[in-house]
Amino acid sequence: MEFAIGVDLGGTNLRVAAVDDAGRLLEKRVMATDAASRGYPQVLDVLSDAIRLLAQAYRDRGLLRGVGVGVPGILDARTGILRDSPTLPGWRDVPVREALEGRLGTRIILDNDANVAAVGEHWCGAGRGHPDLCILTLGTGIGGAIVFGGQPWRGKSGMAGEIGHLPLRPDEGPPCACGGRGCLQQYASASAVRRMVLEAVMQGRAPSLAPLLEGNPGDIALRTWELATAGDAPACEVFRQVGVALGIALAGLVNVLNLPLYVVGGGVSCAWDLFAPALFAELRRRSFVYAATGDTTRVVRAEMPHDAGLYGAARLAFLNNAG
Amino acid sequence: MEFAIGVDLGGTNLRVAAVDDAGRLLEKRVMATDAASRGYPQVLDVLSDAIRLLAQAYRDRGLLRGVGVGVPGILDARTGILRDSPTLPGWRDVPVREALEGRLGTRIILDNDANVAAVGEHWCGAGRGHPDLCILTLGTGIGGAIVFGGQPWRGKSGMAGEIGHLPLRPDEGPPCACGGRGCLQQYASASAVRRMVLEAVMQGRAPSLAPLLEGNPGDIALRTWELATAGDAPACEVFRQVGVALGIALAGLVNVLNLPLYVVGGGVSCAWDLFAPALFAELRRRSFVYAATGDTTRVVRAEMPHDAGLYGAARLAFLNNAG
Numbered sequence: 272m273e274f275a276i277g278v279d280l281g282g283t284n285l286r287v288a289a290v291d292d293a294g295r296l297l298e299k300r301v302m303a304t305d306a307a308s309r310g311y312p313q314v315l316d317v318l319s320d321a322i323r324l325l326a327q328a329y330r331d332r333g334l335l336r337g338v339g340v341g342v343p344g345i346l347d348a349r350t351g352i353l354r355d356s357p358t359l360p361g362w363r364d365v366p367v368r369e370a371l372e373g374r375l376g377t378r379i380i381l382d383n384d385a386n387v388a389a390v391g392e393h394w395c396g397a398g399r400g401h402p403d404l405c406i407l408t409l410g411t412g413i414g415g416a417i418v419f420g421g422q423p424w425r426g427k428s429g430m431a432g433e434i435g436h437l438p439l440r441p442d443e444g445p446p447c448a449c450g451g452r453g454c455l456q457q458y459a460s461a462s463a464v465r466r467m468v469l470e471a472v473m474q475g476r477a478p479s480l481a482p483l484l485e486g487n488p489g490d491i492a493l494r495t496w497e498l499a500t501a502g503d504a505p506a507c508e509v510f511r512q513v514g515v516a517l518g519i520a521l522a523g524l525v526n527v528l529n530l531p532l533y534v535v536g537g538g539v540s541c542a543w544d545l546f547a548p549a550l551f552a553e554l555r556r557r558s559f560v561y562a563a564t565g566d567t568t569r570v571v572r573a574e575m576p577h578d579a580g581l582y583g584a585a586r587l588a589f590l591n592n593a594g
Numbered sequence: 595m596e597f598a599i600g601v602d603l604g605g606t607n608l609r610v611a612a613v614d615d616a617g618r619l620l621e622k623r624v625m626a627t628d629a630a631s632r633g634y635p636q637v638l639d640v641l642s643d644a645i646r647l648l649a650q651a652y653r654d655r656g657l658l659r660g661v662g663v664g665v666p667g668i669l670d671a672r673t674g675i676l677r678d679s680p681t682l683p684g685w686r687d688v689p690v691r692e693a694l695e696g697r698l699g700t701r702i703i704l705d706n707d708a709n710v711a712a713v714g715e716h717w718c719g720a721g722r723g724h725p726d727l728c729i730l731t732l733g734t735g736i737g738g739a740i741v742f743g744g745q746p747w748r749g750k751s752g753m754a755g756e757i758g759h760l761p762l763r764p765d766e767g768p769p770c771a772c773g774g775r776g777c778l779q780q781y782a783s784a785s786a787v788r789r790m791v792l793e794a795v796m797q798g799r800a801p802s803l804a805p806l807l808e809g810n811p812g813d814i815a816l817r818t819w820e821l822a823t824a825g826d827a828p829a830c831e832v833f834r835q836v837g838v839a840l841g842i843a844l845a846g847l848v849n850v851l852n853l854p855l856y857v858v859g860g861g862v863s864c865a866w867d868l869f870a871p872a873l874f875a876e877l878r879r880r881s882f883v884y885a886a887t888g889d890t891t892r893v894v895r896a897e898m899p900h901d902a903g904l905y906g907a908a909r910l911a912f913l914n915n916a917g
Contacts, residue, residue: 345882345883345886354886355882355886403750415850417850417851419742424742424851425852426851426852426853427726427852427853427854427887427890427891428852428883428886428887428890428891429852430852430883430886430887431850431851431852432850432852433849433850433852433882433883434849434850436845436846436849436881436882436883437846437849437850438762438842438843438845438846438880439761439764440763440764440765441762441763441842441880442763449880449881449882450879450880450882450885451845451879451880451881451882452880519761519764520761522759522761522774523759523760523761523846524850526756526757526759526760527738527740527754527755527756527757527760527847527850528740528747528749528754529748529749529750529751529752529753529754529755529756530749530750531750556773556774557761557764557772557773557774557775558759558772558774559668559678559756559759559772559773559774560668560751560753560756560759562773563668563677563678563751563753564750564751564753567750567751568750568751
């Protein structure tokens, strides 16, 4: 057996997993990131310790082939420096690769979290066997990746796939950390769920949601989903709005890209059953390409909403340390 | 010398040209399409006569290598049937290729007008030497094409590149012929210029524009541009709005695709100097990918705003009748 360590450095959680070369998860460990209260050196200390412990736990069972890490934000792939990150406040020009390699004494494969998730879904999930597809990852923020011919399209500067920053309501929408207004991320991420819950509570429309407002965006989105699943109307309305926003954004993507497969993953995709009806209603109404292509354009739920990034990061470690 | 006939079947004009194999325009003829008042068989009669006359005019000067035709709308590339066309009212399930081949007795190469324009700009215009680029064609409607590795990306069903139908103001925007609301085409095409002029006149904001409202959208856009160039404030405001819309749409495209080059062509691009300031202001403000990539993301005016489709259609005829 050979294995790799895959890391998903998220705005809410640090997730570290050991995955074998057949794509089986051996073990996964999840810790709070606490990026807001800890500086980045401390976060990377915690992460390095977790990687080291997991590698040690499996070293008698097989050969460690490498460590892959997915990071959210604008990554300079050449230098391994995270230029900026809308979901990791204060992480600006952080030399993530150098810092981790220094702490661990081993080579680290680093990539944008959305590309990593796309690689994971492509390896073991809903994208298996599909060379051309688009993936949206609904987490604290929204990541995206476009895969052409089995490879993530990275663009001229490695920054392609920022689907979370498609302008959706550019005039009146909420300001976005990217500098724009009304980006998709403001309507369909865990942070967007928190904002919509907060607004509903503040406007007195949804007293049932008030107790949800403690904790990080991922926890709030999860609890809102639980309440909606139990039939709470204001909570259902939040996810209907998520579906409307995703439908509008997908209409634009389908019209421009005409890909055969769009995969919706990330933590918020747990609410697929709640937001999918509005998503498909908007998509049918707004995309004549979708209407015309019928069954050949598929929008599906990710098969690994939480773990695609872990599998993908491990996969990149295998691919980049072959032989 | 060898030459080909290139045709641009537009919502406003029928344009037919003879282009030689070195990319030189030998002659171009322009007629009104009058799609609204003529049925499609009559329009195709007029077009066939024009193709025949132009081919005859040059038959003593060189070898005719073929005829290429760009059509606006949803084309079934396999059968040559135009499924629907937002800019040719009433053209639904029209067998354009079969009808033209029957009338002319020769093979016709047919493609979507935006793909054809992209091929033209790529052959002889602003896209020369650039394998990866995106082209927006601002005509009666808005066409688009994405070129990866020198080839138009046609998508799963040949319908990719419908950039005119990116949702821009999906809630409050004007209804679009595609079924959506507030698509880019409603803000930056010649038809959009006509709508904005009409609204300004109706609201009493712009008596100076009232005399412009006769004629087809292309003529109205041209006269509005002339008036704006002479300093008319309401006319300038129309093109500022065009620039804002293009900037928002390009922000989305740059964030998602991170291509090195975006080319803006079509008749409305005559007003580049008037709309470019608002375009770049919006793009800088709304796209962190644009802001981060600096000089490596270029947005330029097409070098052949009117004729890219003619060159591209001729080029397709050369490519498809090689040897």
